[in-house]
Amino acid sequence: MPLDHISAISLFVEDLPAAKAFYAEVFDAPLVxxxxxxxxxxxxxxxxxxxxxxxxxxxxxxGVVAPRDAGSRFQISIWVADVDAVAxxxxxxGVTILQGPLDRPWGVRTLNFIDxxxxxxxxxxQIG
Numbered sequence: 001m002p003l004d005h006i007s008a009i010s011l012f013v014e015d016l017p018a019a020k021a022f023y024a025e026v027f028d029a030p031l032v033x034x035x036x037x038x039x040x041x042x043x044x045x046x047x048x049x050x051x052x053x054x055x056x057x058x059x060x061x062x063g064v065v066a067p068r069d070a071g072s073r074f075q076i077s078i079w080v081a082d083v084d085a086v087a088x089x090x091x092x093x094g095v096t097i098l099q100g101p102l103d104r105p106w107g108v109r110t111l112n113f114i115d116x117x118x119x120x121x122x123x124x125x126q127i128g
Contacts, residue, residue, distance in 0.1 A: 008040075008047040009076065012056040012065055013117040019050045022116050026093050043078075050117075068118045075112070075120040083109045083125040090123075103127060 013019040020039040023029065029048070033040040038051045056065045066073065080086050083101045090097060090113065100111030107128025114120050 006046055008049055010049040010051050010056075010059065011115075011117060011119050012053040013050050013115075014053050014068060015116060016050060016052050018116045023048070023050065026090065026095055026115075048076075053117075072114070072118065072120040075122050077122040077124055079124050079126070081125065083111055083123055086123050087111050 011019075016037070016039060020031070020034070023039070023041050024031065027041065027043070029041040029043050031039060032042045032047065037055045038049055040050070041048045051059075053065055087097060087101050090111075095113050097111050097113050101109055102111075103109050107126060109125045109127045110122050112120060112122045
């Protein structure tokens with residue numbers, strides 16, 4: 001059986017209400033489930049599960065949850081037709097863009113930002 005389809009990504013968050021508000025405002029993705037410990041947004045065919053960090057050990061044990069200040073350990077990318085238009089939209093929504101938009105040597109125009117829990121997001125556009 002092939003393992004080539006990602007269905008959900010769980011992101012561990014310290015402040016669930018802040019993360020939920022950020023995702024609702026910035027991405028305008030539909031909220032498809034929530035309870036006291038999580039909020040799940042649908043991005044096309046992938047679910048992003050915002051899970052309270054206190055509940056994370058139960059799904060990754062015996063693994064350890066890294067603290068937010070440990071730094072980024074991954075990045076989630078979204079492909080769009082116009083990175084500059086998305087940059088303007090993100091700024092209108094109060095998002096601080098950390099880098100970009102800028103043209104990369106590998107033929108992609110990108111920008112990046114982080115969510116309230118420190119997860120890195122990239123928005124990219126093919127240019128080459």
